[in-house]
Amino acid sequence: MSDAYLDFLKSKIEIAQESGFEVPDSAISLVLKPHQHAAVKWAIRGGCRALFESFGLGKSIQQLEICRIIAQHEGGRALIVCPLDVRLEFANDAHNLLNLPTRYVRNMAEIKASTEQVLITNYERVRDGDIDPSYFAVTSLDEASILRSFGSKTYQEFLPKFAQVPYRFVATATPSPNRYKELIHYAGYLGVMDTGQALTRFFQRDSSKANNLTLYPHKEDEFWLWVSTWALFITKPSDLGFDDAGYDLPPMDIRYHEIKVDHAGAGAERDGQMKLYRDASSGGLPAAAKEKRDSMVQRIAKAAEIINEAPDDHYLIWHDQDSERDEIKHTIEDVAIITGTGDLEERAERLHDFANGIIPRMATKKSISAAGGNFQRHCHRAIFVGIDHKFHDFIQAIYRIYRFMQPNQVRIDVIYTESERAILEDLKRKWTQHDRMVEKMIAIIKKYGLSAAGKEGVLQRHIGVKRVEIKTDLFTAVNNDCVEETTRMPDNSVGLICTSIPFANHYEYTPSYNDFGHTSGNPHFWAQMDFLTPQLLRILQPGRIAAIHVKDRILFGNTTGDGMPTCDSFHEETSLHFQRHGFKKIGMITVDTDVVRENNQTYRLGWTEQCKDGSKMGVGCPEYILLFRKLPSDKSTAYADVPVVKSKEEYPCSRWQLDAHAHWRSSGDRLLTPDEIAALPIDGGAFQAAYRKYSRDSIYNYHEHLAMVQRLEESGKLPKIFMVAAPASINSDIWDDINRMRTLNTAQSMKGRQLHVCPLQLDIVERIITRYSNKGDVVMDPFGGIMTVPYMALKLGRRGYGIELNHDYFRDGVGYLKAAEEEMAMPTLFDFMEAA
Structure with a gap:
């Protein structure tokens, strides 16, 4: 592994950075109990931290002392935001325990007229704009989980108000383990990690339902270890090694x-x-x-x-x-x-x-x-x-x-x-x-202590992978980082590259920092691709094709602050990236997707929202196959050094015309009326196939299409989980008949194995391989997954080459490759007839 690439991977390790300062013990009030004293030192050293301490451990006095010390150190002022009903608790603790003058304030005028360094207000005052948090050097949100009762919109708008405050703290006894997003939002508020980045780093998405997030099983320990670098979970003083006297709860x-x-x-x-x-x-x-x-x-x-x-x-x-x-x-x-x-x-x-x-x-x-x-x-x-x-x-x-x-x-x-x-x-x-979450956090604190030191070493163990290679006459499958593996491959050794690249930080596939999905955003992702793409250009034969499957990403308004979903033009960034590294773009194929399924996954195109305000609604996002070519040695004809040749017998002019234009005339069958179409059964894909043929064979009429779909709705047959009557394409650059369910995940599901989070459809791979490679060529996928590309290459008489970082995907993919190889070696009746 090159030093530059190793340094890049090490830069991915996420430990909450310490942005505060060290407080001498003598500067902390003697009134504080030992566990409170330790928590105050830890929080101030961190600069932006969360106190998730059980009820009665003294979060109020800790927040007051943190605010007092930082305000004095910075020569600024402090603001504690709490529920209105709790402000008297703070005032009493400040006066009776710390002899600290405080004042409850309602607006900026009262703040500027006051002389106290530590001020107290309630959440409504900040929410409604009466108080500007950026005025303060330090703020603390007490019972921060109360923000949820204001509604998600206010929750999202509230947190950025504090972005300019250099020292930020949150305190609550019950951060919800049943709503991981709450923990993630605290991390975003504290500046530990971007909310969207944290969600994609640690959680797997349900492709059939929006916002249904579950913690990756292989990421659980890392997730809680990461949380422990910026949040303090304690249930009693002994969790930090102190005496529990006076802190025993009754039955x-x-x-x-x-x-x-x-x-x-x-x-x-x-x-x-x-x-x-x-x-x-x-x-x-x-x-x-x-x-x-x-x-x-x-x-x-x-x-x-x-x-x-x-x-x-x-x-x-x-x-x-x-x-x-x-x-x-x-x-x-x-x-x-x-x-x-x-x-x-x-x-x-x-x-x-x-x-x-x-x-x-x-x-x-x-x-x-x-x-x-x-x-x-x-x-x-x-x-x-x-x-x-x-x-x-x-x-x-x-x-x-x-x-x-x-x-x-x-x-x-x-x-x-x-x-x-x-x-x-x-x-x-x-x-x-x-209870399980709290136990997990307490165990981490007892093992590693309050310092982030030592935790970094644990997280760092996720760099690297033990290389495994399975090679036969028909395929090569390698369990390795594709950057490392492609550097081993000879120049000009691959006839076709066909792959679906990771979508920046949209998914993670392994617990390894080598994972391309383990990035903070598009710039970070392309920085890692900068190590891979030059290798892809080097190993591809001159004049041959790299077919890159991509899709634009949906950015949700609650993470961008825009308040509405927007599109990240990922396919355009992909084009610029590959061209920057020497590839020449020669075209783009559009693959239609099901807008109804997409809405179920993102909730961004909802019918109800469209009726409220159509101006905020976009359209469905198709997928793209970006076609890049490595320049051939001879540019006078621009033929590939080893051309992809088709005989005119197997690829006649008539087929070329249909492939190039795909405007198919009617076969002579009578077109169905909207009522007849509405009466067709919708299960099994028959309806979709019938409508696709009808759409291609006739002049498109939007009002007729609408009338037919309305009849389906009136008869109770309009599905809510998939689109049953999508418009057909008459352009060869748009593939509208890709079977979304035809992937190797079908076999994975039948075997009860882990599903790939975004498998490439077999139909897409089959067409790319047939169109852009010769029999006997090496067809390679640097992000092999469950080896869809090399699997289909074998089926089509090519040699498959797949690289995959995830060991489980690699293992299952090798199984499919061996099965395909055995199937191809099995003699058929025709083999015996030819031998005779």
């Missing part, structure tokens, strides 16, 4: 109360089939809301019954709907109601009174009071009068009273209906997943 008693329901009102399915039982989880939000309305009186009556068993205890009653609030007020005596409307100052005072035991019973929504409140000193009973799928709010609500300094055993009563059993099981599953 928690969780009791579930199921309310029976009347299944006679279960309703019917869409097809009219009557349901046997009610299920709140199967009908979406409307069904869940109906179940809550129908059972409200019984659920709240059960809550009153629980309270009457121990009327002297203080109770925190959690509800979700306004109607539940009204029923609670009507049914339960001496209960203070917290609402989301009205005076915010009055609400804060009421929460303060409950926290101090003045109010014995309080009813509130999780969306209002689940974050930040410390109610453990006088309350150890909580009742949930209903449940939903929002685990984060649920666990936050529990930990308002189940936290350090709680003197009594905590009892949690959860009331749900028989039809909500699936929702309850979902909450329990998420709770288990949350």
Whole structure:
């Protein structure tokens, strides 16, 4: 491996950089406990960090001390942003523990008129533009997960407001393990890694459903190790090696109360089939809301019954709907109601009174009071009068009273209906997943400590791969980095290069830093391609073709800040890149894609959004085969040094005309009417084939096409997962009949093996090989995957050559190549007839 290439790969290692400064122990307040002291030093040294510490470990005093030290060091001012209901907690800690003057501020005028270095405000003030965070040297977002309750649009718009603040911190006890995107957004906010880059680096996408992300199994350890370089997870002081005295939690008693329901009102399915039982989880939000309305009186009556068993205890009653609030007020005596409307100052005072035991019973929504409140000193009973799928709010609500300094055993009563059993099981599953994530992070901290040093060495082990070569008379398959492998290959040794290059940081295929998908964006990707493309030019025979399959990428507005999806012209960058390295572009083939399937994968072309505002909607993105040629030795005729020759018998003029123009005349069959077409079955591809033929054989009429599709919709036959009547092409440069399902992934699926994330269609490969190579040529793919290109090369009488970094793909691909080789060696009846 060349030194330059090794240096490039090492530059990919992602460790959160330390942008802060070292704080002497003497500069940190003696009031802080040992674990708090260590966390403050770690955070300030990092400069932009996350404190994901359990409830009661003192995140408030840590944030105050971090802000105080940095503001003094920088000669600037600090801003703590928190839920309004929590601002009094900060003010009390600042005054009583640190003797630190602070002030709650509402706008920039109050900020500039104040003299305190550390100021406090609430999220709404920043969201609404009353306060400009860029004014401050350091900011800290307390209970940062509350941003989700503002909605994803506000969440995305909020974080960039802090981009110019040099020191940024976030703090929350429950970063959701069930929403990995939340962790990724924190990393983006802190400047650790771009959100889109992190998503593609660690997560695999579901090609059939947008936003369905799962952590790559082989990336899990690396992901959590990476998170630990910028986020501190601790559940108790001993996680950092300190004494747990005073931080022991009392037992928690969780009791579930199921309310029976009347299944006679279960309703019917869409097809009219009557349901046997009610299920709140199967009908979406409307069904869940109906179940809550129908059972409200019984659920709240059960809550009153629980309270009457121990009327002297203080109770925190959690509800979700306004109607539940009204029923609670009507049914339960001496209960203070917290609402989301009205005076915010009055609400804060009421929460303060409950926290101090003045109010014995309080009813509130999780969306209002689940974050930040410390109610453990006088309350150890909580009742949930209903449940939903929002685990984060649920666990936050529990930990308002189940936290350090709680003197009594905590009892949690959860009331749900028989039809909500699936929702309850979902909450329990998420709770288990949350505990697993915390355990994973604690184990990493105990093993490596707070410093990033040492973690880099662990991540660095992902550079390099042990080379494996399988070679026969008909194919060569190599498990290696394609940059390293192509440097070994002789000059002018390949007759055709056919490949689908990675799409920058869109997918990752291996845990190796050699992976071309493991890049931060297009410029970084092309920097790695700069090592490969000159080798491809060198090994390709003069005059021969490199056929490069690409597709433009969709950039989502929530990561670009544009607020709408846009297209990254990746195919144009590919053209410029290959030409910059000496290839000559001779053409481009367009491969039609299914716009309905694409929308299911990206949610960017939605019918509903189109109806709201058609100006923001683009069109489907086709795929492209970019055709590049290596200049031949003799430019006078420009024939390849070894031409791709076809006899006129096997490739007559008539076929050339159809290939070149592809405007096929009618065969004489009568054209079907829209009503007849609408009556055809749509399964099995028969309808699509019939319409494609109809579209080619007739003069295209948009209104007739629309009428036919509308008839399909009216008859309930218009699919929502694929396009059944796509316009056919009459141009040879646009291939509209590529079978999207004809890939080696079909065989992978049947064998229960790992699917390739973006397999190349066999139809595309077959046409490229037939058109641009001779029998006996070496057909090579530097990104072999499951060896689609060399597999098809064997089938067409060529020699296949594939290079693949992913060992699992390589292994499966060799299996397909050996099977194809054996099939070709198998004697047929005609072989025996010729021998006779």
